[in-house]
Amino acid sequence: MKSIAVETIESDQWLTRNELLKQAGAQLLALTAFRGNRLEIHWLLPDGNVTAGALNWNGSGFPSLSPYLPEVAWDEREIHDLFGYVPKGHPDLRPLIRTPRWPAGFYPLNDDSRLRPIWVDMEPDNPAKTVEGDGVTIMKVGPTHAGVIESGHFVFSIMGENILHLDLHLFQNHRGVEKSLEGLSTEEVPPLVTRICGADTVSHQTNWAMAVEQLAGHQAPETRCWERIVLLESERVLSHLNDLAQIPAGVGFQVAHQRALAMKEQWQRGLLTLFGHRLLFDTVRPGWSAKGDSDSFLALVRAMMRDWHPWRSMVEGHHGFHDRMNGVGLVRRDDAERFGAVGVAARATGLAFDARTLMPLYQNVSVKPVTGGAGDVAARFKVRLQEVEDSWRILQAALDHLREASDGPPWTPPQDLAGETVSYSESPHGLNVHVVALEEGRIRRYHVRPATFRNWPLVALATAGNAVGDFPLINKSFELCYSCSDR
Amino acid sequence: MHRQAKSLQLRHLDAGSCNGCEQELTALTSRYYDMQQFGLDLVASPRHADALVVTGPVTDTMKEPLRKTWNAVPRPKRLVAFGDCAAGCGVFQEAYASHGGVAAAFEAPDLVIPGCPPQPADVLKQIRRLQTGDEKPSAPNP
16 A cells, blocks of 8 residues: 655744745645644645655644745635634634634534534625725625526725725535545545536546555556546546637627537537536546547547637637737736646646646656746637647547557455545646545545635736726636535 | 417526536527527526526525525525435535535425436426426415
């Protein structure tokens, strides 16, 4: 059994060690709390190796990293909310997930009990951070919205049409996923992990499968790897087609919206025929992945391209559309770096990070991160355009390999699997990380750090300084799912 | 040519869904399903709605917004539980911040559309039952 080695770090070294890793260009995978006053931090080094450090303490709290590594500000707030550990020196310890309805002393992840709390009969709203002054108006939006989107509450401080500050109040979709996974056996985990998020589901399923296989020291046969690449890339196309349909909708470009939505539907119908599910739920688990017929799939990709190319020419040639996207919702490259941005949002600022370039699963695939440049809505749109075509190229190669590859012997994880590991993949929204601890074949701790969680603070940053009417467009250009992040 | 007797305006509310149901509900607006040809549409305000379509197992944080949104829908109105989570048979029913579906958290829905997520063609068929009156009548409001 192969756990990842975790080095214990003294509390006076905690900050320096992590700051040095950040400066060396390492990517934060996850900051994970455990019962018994313990934190673990996992970093992905530029050479693809993972390094892990742990901090133990006595008493009420641990030294906060947030003043120096702002990207963990939300992680530490989450730990404060769910474990009751206090990050000492944190600049903004308002509740992130907790609401005034949570009973005092209820720290679900720091407790073996599986009982539901007795909720306090109060409104769920937390205090907002707003701008004060003459002429400033506070505009609250949500948690319910005018369209078919997930729930989230946004508090805007505006002056006239201009947004001065956006305070995000998310986590309305917090179900308690990590706690629900605790105590489950390896066979019971997949249906839940599949449904953490409907948009990045294959990535979540693959992370779980890889974590178990790593712990068991099982090397997935080549066929399995190609099958998973096919599923992950199919999901990327699906999610990007969705986002590419929604961005034009944000500026009322209905023709582009409807044609992209139709392509998405065509793709989903193909996935249903090939894999039995329109969103690829329940297609990957330890030792197994769903397999579609290569020839039918290649025919589907070719059919998609016939609609794709004229659509791409239309949207790229539409000056009015580009005028609406250019310069809107800017994320500066140094901010993206500082906040540990991932996925399309990071690449659109010019950061060349794509986890596929480091994933062992993709070692036989050439992936070149698509970098976009300006960091605005237009750049995020363009990065997705190119990534869809790259995914189709990868799919064609993977399907060719699959035609010849033969299935390895069936494998199921051992019943008494134990240990701790971290697994990651590049979901359509970016770096998606799972930290898994097993004991006698059952989950002791399961921490999910999806790409959207890391990128949400950037949405707030990108929104300030824009017209309030552009917020839907800016939000759609990130198209971060709430459910992953809220769990 | 079909004849459309009644229109039905839907308001969607996400109460802790994984975003799968949202995607399939959105698919109904594409040209493949074109829900508007049946007099169905998704509206921006509960005040304009004939039915409230709820997705997700009803998280604690969305319990109060759900009640308020329902109260804002004018009578006569219908409550729809969309997908397995809302129907009370999803995988996160027992999670600590979930109330286990629309019926357990709030009140019995007039129409339950099972599936994880339900497929759009089936949703269209099920929702149209509300137009033809082929579902149990909504309980009168107190």
